[in-house]
Amino acid sequence: MPVAAQVMWHAATHPDRPAVRGPREELTYAALARRIHRTAAHLATRFPGPGALAAITLTDPVGQLTAALAIDLLGGTPLLCDPTHLKTLLATPLGDTPQPHTPARIGALGDTPRPHAPVSADALGGRPLLDDAGRGLVGLVVDALPSAAAGRDVPMHRPAPGDLAWACFSSGSTGRPRAVVRTRGSWTGSFAPLSELTGIGGGDVVLVPGPLLSSLYGFAAVHALAVGATVLAPGRWSPGSLPGLLRRATAVHLVPHHLPELLEALPDGAPLRTAVIGGAALAPGLRERAATAGVHVVSYYGATELSFVAVDADGRGLRPFPGVEIEVRTPPGGPLGEVWARSPWLAEGYLAGAAGPLLADGDGWMSVGDVAAPYLPGEVLRLRGRGGGAIQTGGATVVPEDVEAVFRSVAGVGDIVVVGSPHPDLGAVVTAIVEAAADGPPVRAALEAIARGGLDAAQRPRRWYTINALPRTPSGKPARDLVAARLADGDDPNLRRLP
Template identity: 60%
Template sequence: MPVAEHILRHAAESPSRVALRGPRGSLTYAELAERVQGGARHLRGRLQGRGALVAIALEDPVELLAAVLAADLAGVTPLVGDPGWSPERWARVAAAAGADLRVGEPLPCVPGAPPAPDPRPDDRAWACFTSGSTGRPRAVVRTRASWTRSFPHLCELTGIGPADVVLVPGPLVSSLYAFAAVHTLAVGATALVPGGRPASAELRAATAIHLVPHRLPEVLEQAPGLRTAVVGGAALSPRARDLAGRAGVRVVSYYGATELSFVAFDADGGGMRPFPGVEIEVRAEPGRALGEVWARSPWLAEGYLGGAKGPLRRDGQGWMTVGDLAEPYRAGQVLRVRGRGDGAIQTGGATVVPEDVEAVLRKVPGVGDIVVIGSPHPSLGSVVTAVVEGACPPPRALLEAVARGGLDVAQRPRRWYAVPALPRTGSGKPARGLVADRLAGGDPEIRRLV
């Protein structure tokens, strides 16, 4: 069933219940249903054929969700991107993904008869961008069934229901926060969508929250009514879980990826177990202590739009991986994830592909070559770190200016180093792992750029 149909049902049963509360106002379920139906009629007048792709770039999270749900009801696929991108970047990434229409203003509410949806489980019902440089857009697309049929499992694990007020304190361009908002509306609860860091009134009103681990401790101090915290995007420390327990907040943490959706969860601090419906394998090469995490489930994405390349791989038997590494695993055991095998960096809930950052920074005059790695950070998990090759590297100010112009916030390096010559593999490629080891070991040849 489309999420939009859940909205229509909630509007009939509880029309005055607040569905969405954002930085510019609120919508009841009745008001949201009217907006969704009117927006769906508008989209049907602009687009022909099932599965057309609509790129949505709206700053107001309430307007964005109304447009997404209108696309859902109209039978087209919403592609959610960053409203802060320039028109030139939007044109580039939308074209690469194959978008048929871009929505940059709130959808008009066209009057008329209710649209008659013809939903199918294999409809492409959601697409979002992963972190990528200006020249390398990467959009993940998933079917309706992979999106909505996990909702009951999440409800059972978290206890989130219609009486809850769920705080979603992050940008909806992130699949973590987008899923949280759509799930909240599907169950008939109230979604608080500030679009970023929440105000104190929103924290006080929340009974449940979705967030990344490093933000949990500060939230616990300001949200006295909080009952449940759903935590994803990086590993949750035992200290943070203990803090939540002392505050009377139940924490459900999970491991997954934009491409894989839910893979495993931990509802009590006992370790990660397979999410309902998920099979897990850890495949290690002979002699290796760690192996790649492979998952097979109904929740997997279809892949990348427009033929984009990324870490997602399939094996032909329904199994998929994004290259995450874990300790050996057998069914019934705890899954112990150790990081990305392809060098991807998990920082504050975002996934950053080093090659994307390197492609932008290599264009800076004076950069001979560059390696981007993740350096450990106590609250963000890792921070993006750049090591520039060259005897006379460009000034840090120039590097940072180029990063601001060509990279998303999560992708921009926070630490900068220079080295006369990068270590290289036998084929001549920079040896990323050796760079990380030398930096961690305090190699005197690697100096900090200030």
């Protein structure tokens, strides 16, 4: 069932229930349904037809959800993006024909399987919108909503689970956008198990405190509307607005980096009971701190390309999300392996040949290159980070996330990114970039003492920098590759050596 149809059902059964509150307005389910119908009728006159891609460049979260659900009603594939993302898409040459899935070699860590085949514009069934060079991807750009009713009925698309029914951007920690395409089944089929794990249902008010362009926040908002909850969508992370939002919210989706600020802003007697955390590992003690405030944390591991892979609902470690099989493919005698997943929630691929980490084999398994300790079914999945980010220093392999975890709870460290800096003899040296806390950065000598007590010699940072605010991806994760690039350029005045 399209999410738009579920919204219409809620509008018929609970018309006066608040559906979505944005920065400028709040709509009931009845009002949202009318606006979706009006927008769909307006777009239908120029929409290429079911399956076509629609790039939505609106900035207001209420407008973004309205447009996405109107495209859903028409049977199209909505893609929330900003103008920069759209320019990136239009600059990507199209292939002549859709390509089949490309089998990848099932190999040990360090092998290089061929990437998963991209999804072409032809596969989406839409007329591409061309740029001046004759290249393009989208069937329609939605940059405005109608101000009046279009005066015509819109026939609802008859959906199928295999419809290409959602697209979203993934940049991981690199800051480079790639559009990932999903089937209807892969998108909406996971709603029920997520609701069961989190307890989120029609009586909830769900805070989605980040940009809906991010798959993490976009999924959270659409899931909430599908189950009949109320969505609080401020459109961006704003600590100053948190107390007011938290006086209403019963559940929240966010990244680990923002959970401490949210707990600090939580008013006495606030109704918040559940925090759904994705995007990175939780810092030590953060789950317990939330529990003390009466907030149950459900954390998960996944990727835009893989959707949900593993979930920790009780603090005992990550275990497969319902419907997911996990393998960690480890070379003989190797300490780490590559995480592969097989499930109904996997994406179809990237649009128009975009390069990315998604790999596929011929048996339905996919990977984005994350690494973990050896794993057997029934055990806890022990993630160790993204394989491509590993630092080779003096013959040793250092996983940045292992180093970062040691320092995240240190006083004065707001957050930290560890990268490799080129070295003529060692190949690279471990370099730490510390985001200073509000009261200033920590003393380097104190950090080095902690490193000596908690890290092997090869893991200890040899170079230290501080920065007021780390650059981040739309979902709030540190943009690791962007930090490394700025460090290599040497001309960012915000990066300062830690004395």
